[in-house]
Amino acid sequence: MAAEKTDEQQVKMFGNLACSRIRVDREGWISTAEQLSESGARLLTLWGTDDRDQAGGFRIDAAYLLSDSVLVVEHRMVDEGEPWYPSLAGLFPVALRMQRAAYDLLGISTNESDDRGWLRHGGWPQMVFPLRRDVDGSQQYPVVSQPYSFVSVEGDGVHEISVGPVHAGTIEPGNFRFSVVGEKVLRLEERLGYTHKGVAKLFESLTQHTGHRLAARVSGDSAIAFSWAYCAALEAITTTTCSARALALRALALEHERLANHLGDLGSLGNDAGFAFGFTHFSKLKEDLLRANSVVFGARYLMAFVVPGGVAADLNTEARSLLLELYDALETSVINLRTIYDNHAGLQDRFREAGRLDRSTAKRLGAIGLAGRASGLACDLRVDHPWAPYTSLAVTMMTQKGGDVAARVQIRFDEVVESLRLCRALLTENDSGVIQATVPTAQSNQLGMGIIEGWRGPVAVVLETGRDGGIHRCHTHDPSWQNWPLIEHAIIGDIVPDFPLINKSFNLSYSGQDG
């Protein structure tokens, strides 16, 4: 659609979803974004690349989700002077943090005034941009910690509470600054980036055939989504076709990942609302599923299951009956527990109205995935842009209108039941095709994109091949980039003690966004 509205140069793009790519100049970067914003497209991800080794200067890319495809808009900063591009944040607020991250890694700036580091907290010098080709990624620097200027709220009786980066529970690190009056939250500002591990730079030292292992570890709770997205990008570039069997097994593993996370969250949400019974029962169900994973897939967490060309191993012969039995047991328990949750006055009192994000705010902020669906935005790539094997599974999209914790709980209940249906259907795929096709080495400078709807939302991996089987650039995107800013809005007017519950109801990834 938008691709046709411009006569700029069309560049080839591979992907598991329909993808196209256009090259624009600086004005085109903004005018295309305006057209896309008007047409209702959503910004999926944004990343920078150092192409100076190929005499191309620096490059910025933005991938947009359109109603029927993905459009990547590319702009090369080849002018003299400091590389910069116009900010997209006015049109797509989710761009802001991604642009700050692109600056920290590459030194490419925008016309935004917020120049605070997002990924760089003082762990490396200000003028070192680690993703530049002439920077040695293995070099270490002493930490020079720097103050971070949170936006402060003035007013009578307003005070600030700072939480983190180390939190009280077994969770990931991040810093939250609340401005409160009494217990009521006037403003929340998040500061993330604490678990930045230099993933993008590391990819450039790996080969096309080993990158999936790192992808699986971008966010451990989404190992299948990320490793599948990586492999889908590589397979698209090399025009490798995976067998129906291999794809069914990947989808089975992806649905298990969704189930495990949803079951865990349902338990923790009960717990955070003072109903320990919920934690006990849901954590038991999650453990049952993980133990089944270990029997049928050989591991509780599937860091090594998705490999280029297919999957690492087929299910053993007992797997089918074991899994069908497990699914029945899970379904019966979950339906029973749902009745208990629904009828528990104390629980519902905490869930309802807490952390409410209405549809129009969610839409304006670019909400995506589970949190978007809980605020009434119909977006699930398994339904909107299905890829094999979802093309033949007819997934039912679950949405809720409430936008509160209760809605995010209900979505999880609905999705657990739907996932169990999908798992049963996937087990009937018994074509005995090879589970691992041979993936040839790609030529250099091929760009491919893998997009997989994980349990939080769409996970994207952009892979650009390098010479001799290497990787020129690999960008990984977790939907938490979109959804973290939502919490800053959802908490307004609620009380500080409700924050853990509200935060848990989104359950976003720190590692996935920090990279």
Add this chain to the structure above:
Amino acid sequence: MWNTLSRMLRTGLLTEPLPKLSEARSVVEGLPLEPMQQNLLNILGRALCIRHVDAGSCNGCELEIQALGNPYYNIEGVGIKFVASPRHADLLLVTGPVSVNMEEALRRTYEAMPEPKLVIALGDCGACGAAFGSSYASRGGVSNAIPVDKTVAGCPPSPPEILRAILDLIRPAADEV
């Protein structure tokens, strides 16, 4: 209410016996629960308090630590509890390679702990940095930032492996007391 009670009754007690200590070189069968609890009390005179710090993990290791609280492992039932402050902690359980952005917070947490400051570095990342290695953003294994008493391999290590490492570590510590 009736529903809740009936579910509790139907589910019954799920807690499994603790894994044996690794000196016994045994598979995961069990020691009876009470002697182990008694052991802990003998060793520490109270429950074992653990503070967890994610120093840059991918969140995989966290999921397995959280699993220790499920009714099968029921870690609180044997007197091991996770505490919110390092000042109350006997043991620091650290996950992930140490990201440069977490290095200072990790050091401060360690410094805030009382003696004997036991530290377990969890997972392949905690042990040596694994997939993330050492780089401009990562210091690699936890021992590059603070002293480590024990490492637990695995990506992520399973709950029995974590539990076994904890028990292994506190027993010799008790012998010194």
